[in-house]
Amino acid sequence: MAGVHVSTTVNGDDVEFVCPGSESLLDVLRNRLGLTGAKEGCGTGDCGACSVTVDGQLVCACLMLGAEVEGRQVQTVEGMAQGDQLHPLQRQFIENAALQCGICTPGFLMAAKALLDRNPDPTETEIRYALAGNLCRCTGYDKIVRAVSATAKELSQEATTKGSKKR
């Protein structure tokens, strides 16, 4: 079986792998690179458990080919924390009990981060629609939405204090 040779960046690290042309990015991440944080809930783009970003764009890793990430920047949940510092979203998810079984959590974190990167002060409705591509069967989404709101608030407060310090 002829493989495709791919050079890319995953969570800031240079990575090379060889995979069949038909292999999904999700299978590459999970089976070739040992990054099992992204989950397969459906394999058809319907659940968002496999959410990662490629060049900052939120994608379903199950719908993208491994071969497509040549020369691009891939971010997964494993790259979210800075050293031992959890990302505020990660901390807020824990503090707000926004996960029960946790299988959907990596996908939600990636999707929520993509939302806050683009819209730092979303309304409840905006949060709900931004996360509508991610399925959670355990929580009824209540505490997830609260965790995302709380993070947005926290980040904007941080930004104002930082801003005022500068001035």
Added chain:
Amino acid sequence: MTLDTQFTDQKFKLVGSRPDRPDGVDKVTGRARYGADASAPGQLVGAILRSPHAHAKIKKIDTSKAEKLKGVKAVITSADLPDLTNGNRGNYDILENCMARGRALYDGHAVAAVAAIDAETARRALSLISVDYKVLPHVTDVDAAMRSNAPIVQPHVRTAGGEPSDKPTNIAQISTFGHGDVEAGFAKADKIVEKSYKTEQTHQGYIEPHACLATVGPDGQGELWVTTQGHYTFRNLCASLLGMDIAKLKVTSSEIGGGFGGKTHVWMEPLALALSRKANRPVKLVMSREDVFRASGPTSSTSMDIKIGCTNDGRITAATATLRYQDGAFPGIWGMLGAMTAFACYDLENVQSVGYDVLVNRPKVAAYRAPSAPMAAFGVESTIDLLAAELNMDAVEFRLLNAAKEGTKASYGPTYGPIGIGPTLEAVKNHPHMHAPLGKNQGRGMACGFWFNFGGQTCTDLNIGVDGTVNMTVGTVDVGGARASLSLIAAEELGIPYEHVKCNIGDTASLGHNDTTEGSRGTFSSGMATIFAARNAIEELKSRAAKTWDIDPEEVDWVDGEAVAKGVEHSNLGPLSLAQIAKASPNTGGPIAGHSETVADGAGVSFASHICDVEVDPETGSTRVVRYTVVQDAGKAIHPDYVEGQFQGGAAQGIGWALNEEYIYGEDGRLQNPGFLDYRIPVCSDLPFIDTEILEIPNPNHPYGIRGVGETSIVPPLAAIANAVSNAAGVRMDHIPMSPPRIRKAIKAEAAMHQEVSAG
């Protein structure tokens, strides 16, 4: 030491608080390992060939081409799974469900499996297996399956609980519950409402598909890593189906990505073990989402007739229910459970419920959160609302007037102890939600629900480290914060900080048997075992302190995490903390531990009442839930965040069931929507915040008063939403899910009827 399970109303320092869960960091960083996240050196990829027919005789399976394909290491059919069940019909059914034996019984039934060096090769191998089917007539509808001319699903089945007969039938069981004289009761009624209802089949819809990694060696020893609610049960079953020794099969439960009952049953794990045994290599087998829908147990579709009569002053005089539940292709007890739970919320003098368990050519039905209760509650609670309307009485008042209470003879037989249905109804009555104004096209509904809850065999180990921290191992799985709750309980008992406890889920080699984590038993029973294990450890801690002091252990008390010498004669002895005693333990007798092996019984029934506001678009029939409130009795909420989480999750699943979710079978008996695109579960933008109110009516049979909380929350939503839709759109919906086409049809029919009436 005898350990008392009686509720003691002790004052808590930690229980009831909301600390961060100990497995939180693992789960937000992607580090937690679920079923599909494990791998082993030399592992093969397993794949399963499934029947495309709803019902077919398997004349021949030719696997020779697949076996010859390079990279294929094992191919199995039912011939590789000899029947070792020794006349145990239940186990035989499980074996046959894992892989068809001569007949495919539903679309998606496994017929062969392969293990190959990679996924691509495994897929190619499946396409090289040729199966010669003779297609047989099939039946997928529960009412059709009960007709005398219906195709027979299981020729050996005769009706249990019915008239003795030698004729094959699809009615596997008839179960009757109740008391009093319903005929006489209806004769006394001023008003009677009688109505039929239907509900469609739904799936638990856990986001993590079934997955396992199996290793069996030629020495008969094996290991299974699997996403499951019951690794001990899986071990026992797999060992017996494959002829292995229980002690030689180690099963480890991975983190579990949702179960809701669906992971209490084995579906493909025995196949993974059989493949591994044949290939002599580890085999990883993961279901696709399509496989999950087609071949892992959904809940029953149902058809029901409900009849309730009452006096003009609102007292119910008689109630009957005939409940027809389909079990899929194998006999179950789902109709029986519907019959047991249907009227459990009410205090009835004359009541009868009859449950039919019916076989059809669909996947084997499995438990789904308070199994069978939501459908029966839909029928009963809708009828209750209809009756209240006939009486011109407030629906909550009507329920309060007839609610079961302590001393009521339950419709399923026994007499209730202290229970929470009345208090949940009172809370609903006084809830601001009940009195909030409604907008245009909006309606409000409420409904009640009941579930039993269970305990079961439980085993917990608690080991104290020399630094005074505590390592606890439990055998129930953590489906949503159990580690946090159990750590709180251990810390509470020992009098140490929550952070000093580490709770692990033990594999089958490290603990005695634990029953499956079902029936909302996790916190109830492992909580009880944890209390006992901690109290046993405290006895040991006291005796070590006594040794240190050279006094009698009887003279030592345990107060707030410290050993204290009793009496003025010992006033010179300062207290010894758990950490101090632990540090000295190497010289006072070695490691300090507490264990508990127990049967936790007496979980205590639980009740919930839900309020729901919906908005129905009369043009499209589409329905939005705009406000939702759950009121439920938890006995005692150990970690309220996760109790609320259970309430909210159950309500959301119920909302999906009520409005969208359904298995759609074609004329050919094949499932037409085996994916999340066409089987639509609620997404974030579909739902409002779900408000919760936790009531705490202590369970007298648990030291902390805990009842199960995980399941009851899915019972009321179907009915609550149906009642709300009816109040919003002026049509009574008798078919779940209330999808837009069904609601539109009902609105049109209602309008046509009004026209006729006004014209006539």
Added chain:
Amino acid sequence: MLEVQLSGTLRDAANGAASINIEAATIRELLRKVVEQYPRMAEKLEAGIAVSIDGNIFRDNWGEAIPAQAEIFLLPRIPGG
């Protein structure tokens, strides 16, 4: 003497009786005597049974004492989700 109420399909195994009278001090003794009187109950026991004593349901704890005059129901064993 306890009056043991039978529910659901358990009556089948007791020749249709809705209740049976048995003298027993524990669940274990009760179940043993039920099978002695009605051998077909053995099958039901195998399939799983629960005993309700004064409204509390016991599934496994066969050592549980049964008070005199207790209300006893034999129920099929029920699973959960």
